[in-house]
Amino acid sequence: MATVISDTPVKLRASGTVGERAHWAVGVLGWLVALAMFFPIAWMVLTSFKSETDAIATPPLLLFHPTLEGYAEVQSRANYLLFALNSVIVSVGGTALALLFAVPAAYSMAFHPTRRTRGTLLWMLSTKMLPPVGVLIPIYLLFRNLGLLDTRIGLIAIYMLMNLPIVVWMLYTFFKEVPKDILEAGRMDGANQRDEIRHLLLPLAMPGIASTGLLSLILCWNEAFWSLNLTSHAAAPLTQFIASFSSPEGLFFSKLSAASTMAIAPIMVLGWISQKQLVRGLTFGAVK
Amino acid sequence: MSASTMPASRSRGAGLPFLAPSVLVLLLWMIVPLAMTLWFSTQRYNLLDPTQTGFAGIDNYYYLVTDPDFWTSLVNTLVLVVSVLVITVGLGTLLAVLYDTAFPGRNIARLLVIAPFFVMPTVSALMWKNLMMHPIYGLFGVVAHAFGFAPIDWFAQYPMAAIVIIVSWEWLPFAVLILLTAVQSLDGEQKEAARLDGAGPIAQFVYIILPHMRRAITVVIMIETIFLLTIFAEIFVTTSGGPGTATTTLAYLIYARALLQYDVGGASAGGVVAIVLANIVAIFLVRSIARNLEA
Structure with missing residues (x-):
């Protein structure tokens, strides 16, 4: 394994590290885009577990007491x-x-x-x-x-x-x-x-x-x-x-x-x- | 010799009874409403006014083209369709290349990206309208407020932009899904050869990936156009075509004429225009699909 690497020309190894960095950038970008696209859905699911008052709190609450009130009311009303x-x-x-x-x-x-x-x-x-x-x-x-x-x-x-x-x-x-x-x-x-x-x-x-x-x-x-x-x-x-x-x-x-x-x-x-x-x-x- | 022709002749006729029911129902589904729309469009026909009957000739069409709302609705339809196409196809192409590249957790990231496609239109529209774009309680407003900006009342100030954002969010996954399939069918060796010849990522994208995707991009544009021409639910639950006629598209105009004003004749004339517009796109789409059917 080691000998194989030492046999490869220097130029290729350099491009490998550039590739490595690009690889990371692609990963980060890919995940950022994915999270942004999914965000409204995730936020909606989160909101569904809030009470009505918590749901419209400003600034929005990330920590809250989860409740099934919303679900219960949807069915009852x-x-x-x-x-x-x-x-x-x-x-x-x-x-x-x-x-x-x-x-x-x-x-x-x-x-x-x-x-x-x-x-x-x-x-x-x-x-x-x-x-x-x-x-x-x-x-x-x-x-x-x-x-x-x-x-x-x-x-x-x-x-x-x-x-x-x-x-x-x-x-x-x-x-x-x-x-x-x-x-x-x-x-x-x-x-x-x-x-x-x-x-x-x-x-x-x-x-x-x-x-x-x-x-x-x-x-x-x-x-x-x-x-x-x-x-x-x-x-x-x-x-x-x-x-x-x-x-x-x-x-x-x-x-x-x-x-x-x-x-x-x-x-x-x-x-x-x-x-x-x-x-x-x-x-x-x-x-x- | 005769033994081999026997099953063949049996096979040719034998498939027909199996095909007939589908052909028959689709024929009815196509011909009957189409004929009725065409017929109504030449009639004086208002559900609220039974005295109004008789042949109207081209009057309904005349009233339609002299109605400024009709032209507004055509422009609005064009703005909506073109904006969404530019956003979804542009971003979709870039994202397809992005998600074709391997990175940790790529499969899960892909699932998240295509998720909006499976959200029903009424949910996407109301979720965006209230949770995101509401000027007081929506997240956008909250963020704007936190940075000291005045929150934007999207549906009052920029109603069409708001609709475009919602519809683009819904259709971007479709573009990514289709274009990703196209990118993945690209021969890896071709890219590798280009790379060894010294082509950078941008050159590879422009000279190898884009030409390869051209067909898929055309298909995405055509299919999206057909669906976008009749976007309805998103407008129905958010703006009802307003404020004024700011978000009244052709589809919404026809709906309002027919089911809110009961003007069957006028709405039918609008329906004929919608059918003609869709068919212009459809001809190209069917031709493109037919080419692939040969193989």
Whole structure:
């Protein structure tokens, strides 16, 4: 080891120490930026454990008696659990429905491609580019006339349609990676296509399907255009619940922070877990 | 010979029933509301005034383009989209390179950086508005006060800047996430070769890393533009488009016309404009994605 180092030219060793210093600078900078980006969230979580008086103390308190008052009040004043339940139902419902439609579609395009497959994929993608605000009025009126305003079913349908293109795309790219031979071997053994999907494709592509579902869950959970415009109370998810704090209610910092922390915590954990696969879904495979 | 063509012909037709349901629902989802928006935009139609009916021709569009609020909203939309793009793509490129470099705890630092992307828009907006930017109790105000400056009342004095800050914070992680993936796919040997040829870090960045990232940067710009054109929740819960029309974007204007003033015809005309704008970007995006699909 020592002899190897003494054999290296002086110039390289010098650049090594410069590299060392740059390495440290990069580390410090990297951490500073990370902490700055995360700071508002951290501060909010901290505030959620303060009493209302501590929350607005100036200068702000770093040391305080932690309390769960904020959390308790959120639940007692507004029915937090109902909103949370709505969020879970519409996110899981929309995602499950999208997967139900998308798995067969992606299977068909990945394993039985035709001349039109490429065009179909791109067309599906283009439906995603229709700005929601452009079709707000017809959807709102349709919902009103069909009695779907402020219903979970209505929101589930919207979320399913909203995410279907992304889900099909992501599944398509994952299915493409499944070796065709395995499915063909199954076919030789007399499996029909439904068996093929259920017993061969699903188990093989499960990790891909899981991360696709995860992305869809995140997008549904945080969706705040349709939920704000199409729900008011009965089917209102957490995005709408938090929006109710935009009135002077918001000045109850501890309560606002507690409600917000509860609203974002579960999905942030899911997001962190699936961050590597997110890119594929978010860019439609345009960045590899 | 015939044995090998049999499964192929079976396979070609057999996939279709599996594809049809998805195509059908997406077709309906696209055609029906689009047709209705176009139709409404040519109608005299106000939910509060049932007597107001009939074909309006291009009147709704005429009222729209002669309404100064419409032009204000277009300018506001442009300011918001361009500012956020410049901030997120600019910083995102630099941060992608930063987080591509190894340092202790890099994986945890990365998680912290992308965290804002998973925060729902209503939470980010209210958190920034109250905990950070509130002139009396917000941290910014407290810090300004401590240094003897007058605290800034962000949403009264610089409402658009406040919205830009919030939205940039939300979208910077997206840019970093995508651009980081692009940087990581760069061949390490190429950088090493450039370094041995005497290229400094800046030269490496300009001549090797940036060209390699060009495609990813384009994709980020296009995807962000499509989403930023319809930013809604952040404005809805903080400024409601105000003060005055200072933060009224096209998306918010359409919402206000439709669901606050019940002017279906006028709002639909605005909706058509939004669709056209988004489509201009979308055409380029789809083309760029199609190119990658060949491989």
